[in-house]
Amino acid sequence: MKYIVSLTFLVFIKCVNITNIEAYRQNGKFVYRGNISYSDESLLLYELSPTITEISLRYCASECYKDLDCNAVEICSSVAGTICRLSKSISTSLVNGPNTCTRHEMEHTCGSVSYYNRRRKICQCVSECDCSTATPSVGGVLSYKLNLYGRVILANCMNTGGHVWTMIQRRVDGSVNFFRGWAEYKSGFGDLNTEFWIGLDNIRFLVTNGFTVLRVELKYGAESVYAEYSCFYIAGEDDNYRIHVSGYSGTAGDGISCTTDHCNNDAQFSTFDNDNDSEGSANHAQRWLGAWWYHDGHRSNLNGEYGNNNHGKGISWFYFKGWSTSLTGSRMMIRRI
CATH class of the missing domain: 3.50.4 (Hepatocyte Growth Factor)
Incomplete structure (x- = not known):
């Protein structure tokens, strides 16, 4: 318990001072x-x-x-x-x-x-550098070439919730297979026009350069909800991209930083070929047909199998539609404070 508390405190400080102003x-x-x-x-x-x-x-x-x-x-x-x-x-x-x-x-x-x-x-x-300089219409999405301190990242910029965000994940139609291994989740995969994962290394780069607000938008048919976190951070690969989020607000329910059983906060990332969950007897990425921040289960599983309504194996957010309804769409987006 002491370890978890000190880790959470450390990450919170990183969310506050993420831009390393003194540098x-x-x-x-x-x-x-x-x-x-x-x-x-x-x-x-x-x-x-x-x-x-x-x-x-x-x-x-x-x-x-x-x-x-x-x-x-x-x-x-x-x-x-x-x-x-x-x-x-x-x-x-x-x-x-x-x-x-x-x-x-x-x-x-x-x-x-x-x-x-x-x-x-x-x-x-100054211009054409990150999504803060993009001008998508409200509700609109623009594909953009981010050029941050010499690093180029292809991403989508979306205008929603009163801000322009950098999209790091999207599910819309099941056209892209998300049951993939560590190397692909590290570097990224998919199609910006349909479904994609921007890559853990890119997410890590963005959060260490101030992109520490997370917004998750979820759809099921005509229904849509969102969850927003004022502090979002992932560690480096040496800590298996451990996640920390806090400061929840929204309409979806808190599917990551909740404190009940199977919540995802402070978990390391796992794939079917790199098991980092907290249960030694099972690989939860294999069990839930996804790749995510699992402990001994999950309350969210946005990289699960599209359309799979079996318990916990689809695209799920427990506090929206439970474990046995695979959502029809999800977007994860980040921005600077």
Whole structure:
């Protein structure tokens, strides 16, 4: 019991500090990035009056540092005189040769496709970087190429529950076999247009980069419900991707972080060829025809066999339709806080 309590506390801390803010250098130093056209206003916050005497990089940087939305400055020449412009990172229109503005960006370690959001204290995508920059219609889904800190992940972005989410699992029609081994569950499989599992390694990468809110949407015929968790985390492969969720809200009932028998919280992931459940005499992935976070049973089994209504072997969420009704659809999605 002591082990479980300490593990839960540790994971909770990781959910709170998941972005590792201290790793992102942001100390007020401005680095010259190149020259830009005076007409490039795509990231402009505002200009400081050209009537101010002694416009300099030092003065401009000082004004930028006062504004939490500012990450870059441009010193520009105009007919009226020198102008200081405050901007966000990153410029997409750097030019060579004769110019009217020199651009200086606040130093950070967020990578070339991100900037340091000083207001939220996280690395922020500029464009086409993660689902936060996608614009699916309400209820709509867009396939997207996530580019997070140099790692590219193909995923679906969905607009639901008032946010845009990154989808990590989907079941809709039984067209993809989910009774697979460890290697495939680690790397991912399926078709973004129908059914897929994004991969445990990708889920681990996302949660360690701040995607720690989980939403599960379930369907049975025309009925639909959801479960949302304010803290979601999985460990690395050395701990068999052990899951922790907390902060339940929704209409589906708590099928993971519940505390009754057979709940899934703090369980390691199991497949038919890698048995990590808490019962030594049986492989629950084999028993329940799926791959999931099993203890000595389950209250949810979203990777079970599509359409199988035998006890516990189908796509089940106990608090929605019990163990003997295989659901017709499921989606698992995550986002940043």
